[in-house]
Amino acid sequence: MTSSLSKRNTMVLYGLENDIHSHRVRIVLAEKSVAYDTVNIKMSAPPLELIEVNPSLSLPTLVDRELVLYGSEIIMEYLDERLPYPPLMPIYPVAKARCRLMMHRINEDWYTLIPKIEQKDQAAKKELIDSLISISSMLEEPPYFMTDEFTLVDCCVIPLFLRLKHWGCAIPKHATGLWDYIKKVMKKESVMQSLTATEKVWLTELLQSGD
Template structure:
């Protein structure tokens, strides 16, 4: 379903209008969130890695905000992962990732914002920046205090999410939603480097194992960032 082939932006105008292309970077929770939705909707997509920190990147031309992912679909370049995911869910409604009622959709959006803002700021970003991106981008050595703070935040967030799962089948309610894919996108990045203490919460581990087993997750489990190998258990469904 998914192929990965780098190609210069200059050729983009020659793409057939039906071609769906995602400019992304591995281990970005925002890119992974969109990848999960595309796969769940069974949309064939071409993945193009954009190492935006290297010379020659065209990221600012595709998205003036300078952020990934960028989706080329329906003759448009689209940015912002939440907006992309809701566009996909509205235009390809089956399977639906947003609930029927307004209050349920509110809860999904609240949790998506929780992960993309609060969880990312306190946990994903500091840990990944220090332990992965400084090495990949060659910008220095990890700051142990920042890593320690991020790891503590992961545990605090896990406790909160466990309290939600004590009364719900999924994070936002009794049906799987975009909130679950958003959360899984963040946890999968941290799990790649073995920074999630799954023994802390059996409920959360069971939730992640369930969503990790979905076909939509397969391409994420095949990711391998050069110079940063995944944890031994990363691709295992029974962990």
């Protein structure tokens, strides 16, 4: 690939503003304390340099010198291996496989509902909330999402949880494990650093609904 982007010294993240998949990557970048440039694009007028390196315009797209990656999970795992501290996946194969399986289930069970929820589908909203309530008690003991360490699994669920109030998905007060998790992780420095101005508003609205 010969491109002006490859001459940059910092990583470049292309995505739609306030996009949930870009947010997953932004949390990882903040957790790794890495300098990067963000380019929010409009699909109606994508920048020429992005078309040059990624004609399909799959988003988010990360450019790291000569390397071009797209797909949030691929980017997240690359960043975790490229920037090993702090680690966001377990060292041991069994624990790592469990994290990957959990990420797969989150994508299949929850993220697939998002397009319907954004279209005001009440059945999809209920399905998501019912599923979250069902795992609430599992979040009461470990400090993070069913584990003792902050992992890529947390980076997947945090953007989704943050948008619940914005989507009109009300978390009942009795889901204490879920609320405790939300209130704890949303205070994390890397999470706060990852937020856009709009996402900060969504977070405020979410936390107010839990008081």
